[in-house]
Amino acid sequence: MANVLIVNGSLGGSTGNTAELLALAEERLQGEVEVSHLELCREPTLDRMLAAIEKADGFLFGSGTYWDSWGSPMQRFLEMTAHTEGQSIWVGKPACAIVTCHAVGGKGVLTRLLGVMNVYGVLLPPFAGFSYTYVADTALPHASDHLKNELWTADDTDVVCHNLLEAMRGGRNWKQWPTNEGRYGEKWLYAYSAKYGLSPDAGSTVP
Numbered sequence: 166m167a168n169v170l171i172v173n174g175s176l177g178g179s180t181g182n183t184a185e186l187l188a189l190a191e192e193r194l195q196g197e198v199e200v201s202h203l204e205l206c207r208e209p210t211l212d213r214m215l216a217a218i219e220k221a222d223g224f225l226f227g228s229g230t231y232w233d234s235w236g237s238p239m240q241r242f243l244e245m246t247a248h249t250e251g252q253s254i255w256v257g258k259p260a261c262a263i264v265t266c267h268a269v270g271g272k273g274v275l276t277r278l279l280g281v282m283n284v285y286g287v288l289l290p291p292f293a294g295f296s297y298t299y300v301a302d303t304a305l306p307h308a309s310d311h312l313k314n315e316l317w318t319a320d321d322t323d324v325v326c327h328n329l330l331e332a333m334r335g336g337r338n339w340k341q342w343p344t345n346e347g348r349y350g351e352k353w354l355y356a357y358s359a360k361y362g363l364s365p366d367a368g369s370t371v372p
């Protein structure tokens with residue numbers, strides 16, 4: 166059975182926020198692949214890291230966002246494994262990532278983390294990751310369909326896991342999360358209009 170290595174680089178580790186989404190991912194992956202773990206905040210040795218990476222056929226990375234960056238356990242992991250960049254333990258193996266944050270910075274962390282791993286040699290499937298915010302978690306129950314489609318949700322874990330497995334199988338039957346395809350330029354901000362009681366259609370040009 167193929168093996169997926171879940172690499173949690175969060176400060177919160179197995180009891181943190183990111184671990185919640187990684188647990189959903191593990192549930193989704195179970196039965197289709199064997200799942201292994203690297204809990205980076207427990208400071209695994211380099212030998213343990215390399216053995217787990219070598220055994221893996223695919224990777225799912227996770228981290229919170231700490232002052233616009235990934236966690237120090239993830240940074241330690243990247244520094245300790247940097248010399249393996251481009252080696253066969255990585256090259257061509259599919260990788261995805263899930264990042265959490267309160268409000269701002271998670272998407273940047275996601276993009277940079279996937280970018281670094283791609284330079285290590287991993288293969289990035291379509292829709293290879295998402296960032297989930299505390300703000301979205303709070304807003305989603307109240308959001309319009311339009312806004313819901315703009316926000317990543319915990320359900321997108323399924324898309325990421327599906328595409329990770331599909332890439333590992335060498336297939337092309339990708340899943341995609343909901344979008345607002347074809348709908349752009351929606352007016353949603355009425356700060357000035359509301360302040361002066363203007364009709365939403367009146368425009369907000371200062372008289």
Ligand SMILES: Cc1cc2nc3c(=O)[nH]c(=O)nc-3n(C[C@H](O)[C@H](O)[C@H](O)COP(=O)(O)O)c2cc1C
Binds near residue numbers: 183232234265266267
């Ligand atoms: C030191 C520190 C810095 C943080 N910086 C940010 C940040 O820049 N942007 C943000 O939206 N959330 C920030 N957060 C919130 C965390 O990203 C968020 O709670 C995340 O889910 C933590 O993941 P974890 O529980 O898996 O460690 C920060 C949290 C801590 C403890």
